[in-house]
Amino acid sequence: MNVPLVDLKAQYRSIKPEIQAALDGVLESCAFASGPEVAAFEDEFAAYCQNKHAIAVNSGTSALHLALLAAGIGPGDEVITVPFTFVASVAAIYYVGAMPVYVDIHPLSFTMDTTQIEAAITERTKAIMPVHLYGQTADMAPIMEIARRHKLLVIEDAAQAHGAEYRGRRAGSLADMACFSFYPSKNLGAYGEGGAVVTDNAEFSRKIKMLRDWGTERKYEHQIKGYNYRMEGIQGAVLRVKLRHLPGWNEARRSKAAVYGSLLAGSAVGVPVEMPYARHVYHVYAVRTSGRDALQQILAGKGIQSAIHYPIPVHLQEAYREPHYGEGDFPVSEAAARELLSLPIYPELTREQIEYVCAAIGLPV
Numbered sequence: 001m002n003v004p005l006v007d008l009k010a011q012y013r014s015i016k017p018e019i020q021a022a023l024d025g026v027l028e029s030c031a032f033a034s035g036p037e038v039a040a041f042e043d044e045f046a047a048y049c050q051n052k053h054a055i056a057v058n059s060g061t062s063a064l065h066l067a068l069l070a071a072g073i074g075p076g077d078e079v080i081t082v083p084f085t086f087v088a089s090v091a092a093i094y095y096v097g098a099m100p101v102y103v104d105i106h107p108l109s110f111t112m113d114t115t116q117i118e119a120a121i122t123e124r125t126k127a128i129m130p131v132h133l134y135g136q137t138a139d140m141a142p143i144m145e146i147a148r149r150h151k152l153l154v155i156e157d158a159a160q161a162h163g164a165e166y167r168g169r170r171a172g173s174l175a176d177m178a179c180f181s182f183y184p185s186k187n188l189g190a191y192g193e194g195g196a197v198v199t200d201n202a203e204f205s206r207k208i209k210m211l212r213d214w215g216t217e218r219k220y221e222h223q224i225k226g227y228n229y230r231m232e233g234i235q236g237a238v239l240r241v242k243l244r245h246l247p248g249w250n251e252a253r254r255s256k257a258a259v260y261g262s263l264l265a266g267s268a269v270g271v272p273v274e275m276p277y278a279r280h281v282y283h284v285y286a287v288r289t290s291g292r293d294a295l296q297q298i299l300a301g302k303g304i305q306s307a308i309h310y311p312i313p314v315h316l317q318e319a320y321r322e323p324h325y326g327e328g329d330f331p332v333s334e335a336a337a338r339e340l341l342s343l344p345i346y347p348e349l350t351r352e353q354i355e356y357v358c359a360a361i362g363l364p365v
């Protein structure tokens with residue numbers, strides 16, 4: 001048996017007629033850059049996120065970049081985030097000329113350890129950027145409370161958390177702005193690159209709309225220096241189709257995670273913990289073991305794909321090293337980078353496949 005990490009082909013087969021009709025509509029209209037499908041997707045995605053405005057862009061990284069610019073963050077400013085994330089969270093902070101200040105992650109949720117935030121705040125701090133890693137939101141109530149007390153903005157990195165909930169509210173509605181990625185393998189993935197910023201703040205929304213389209217509100221009148229970060233029409237049309245399926249797909253991911261959880265109970269690997277405040281949408285299903293690399297080899301030998309999200313925390317990445325950070329500074333992140341292994345998870349994964357993966361994990365490592 002072969003078990004891929006994700007199976008985008010199976011998903012495509014399940015929605016092929018709807019996708020082909022949507023693509024045909026864009027090809028007939030020739031609205032390739034932005035256009036009505038993108039605008040309709042923005043309305044639908046904002047509503048899905050229980051928020052007012054969604055601004056579609058060409059990647060999750062662009063969404064983070066523009067959210068930080070709209071927040072007025074720039075050289076000399078600091079943004080508090082975590083080192084255990086995909087590098088884009090941190091890269092975007094450098095794009096605007098600001099500095100990342102890291103706090104470690106919580107050992108069970110793998111999201112920001114909220115007890116460490118206050119000690120990281122300085123007079124240069126402008127914002128906090130929690131990352132909803134693997135499909136589970138950070139513990140947002142203490143983050144928002146600290147931010148409000150210190151007059152800081154909060155930007156959710158929700159790139160992995162479409163449809164995740166925190167105490168009954170959706171990711172995307174939990175802070176001042178939220179940034180999503182529609183990279184193809186995400187829970188809501190485009191057929192190419194895509195991203196969005198979601199906010200209830202009309203001024204941020206207006207600024208981000210200008211920034212993504214060369215700083216204009218009227219064609220060829222450039223009020224501010226902007227970018228070409230528009231979403232393609234085809235991606236808007238595909239995302240509209242897929243958004244309709246997202247609730248069902250997230251439910252399916254949750255039920256696959258439950259099957260893994262029951263089969264792996266009592267095994268040598270630690271399974272993900274759904275925090276009491278969270279509704280996890282399992283973008284990634286990462287198990288924990290000190291024998292991670294050996295386990296990955298055993299799985300590969302049985303035709304089971306796995307992945308490491310992420311093997312090196314950002315403060316130890318060559319490109320992002322700073323003299324004031326080094327090995328041992330964020331021990332929970334560093335241990336997670338050594339011990340977590342992502343198993344196959346996607347809505348079309350079968351019970352037989354999960355049983356096969358769990359049987360392989362039962363082998364001595």
Ligand SMILES: Cc1ncc(COP(=O)(O)O)c(C=O)c1O
Nearest residue numbers: 059060061086088089159181183
């Ligand atoms: C946590 C996180 N932030 C940001 C991004 C960047 O998104 P994109 O790849 O769409 O630029 C990703 C994408 O993988 C991510 O996982």
